[in-house]
Amino acid sequence: MVSYNIVMKKKTPTSFSLSEEAVKALDDLAGHYGISKTGVLEIIIREKRRDVEREKASLFPAGKVA
Numbered sequence: 001m002v003s004y005n006i007v008m009k010k011k012t013p014t015s016f017s018l019s020e021e022a023v024k025a026l027d028d029l030a031g032h033y034g035i036s037k038t039g040v041l042e043i044i045i046r047e048k049r050r051d052v053e054r055e056k057a058s059l060f061p062a063g064k065v066a
Contacts (some may be wrong), residue, residue: 018026029036 026037026040029040
């Protein structure tokens with residue numbers, strides 16, 4: 001089992017709609033990892049942000065933006 005230790009400093013209520021496919025995937029992931037659906041979303045969002053930051057760093061080394 002994968003373990004995540006995420007400290008949320010401030011919770012902000014958020015509302016959005018998901019397709020039936022996305023809801024099923026979210027339910028499956030939450031069940032698989034034994035965490036809440038909110039926890040799954042938090043992890044996915046944070047991992048995607050890290051991916052984007054890595055991609056930007058590889059495209060623009062040393063913070064140099066074209």
